Amino acid sequence: MPTxxxxxxxxxxxAERRYEVRRADLPLSCPLPSMxxxxxxxxxxxxxxxxxxxxxxxxxxxxxxLVD
Numbered sequence: 001m002p003t004x005x006x007x008x009x010x011x012x013x014x015a016e017r018r019y020e021v022r023r024a025d026l027p028l029s030c031p032l033p034s035m036x037x038x039x040x041x042x043x044x045x046x047x048x049x050x051x052x053x054x055x056x057x058x059x060x061x062x063x064x065x066l067v068d
Contacts (some may be wrong), residue, residue: 013040014060030057
């Protein structure tokens with residue numbers, strides 16, 4: 001089951017392949033603010049609204065789906 005975007009603080013970065021996000025999580029970045037950044041790729045902002053509610057990180061390939 002996909003991990004909600006802001007479920008737990010300091011969750012491991014890039015641990016899932018698919019994340020469900022909400023409009024409250026925008027602007028969307030990968031890794032998410034709740035993820036540890038020290039062991040991940042540079043933060044990149046994803047234009048999920050411009051991409052029809054789905055976006056893929058160019059670094060790690062994680063898929064983000066806007067659910068509301």
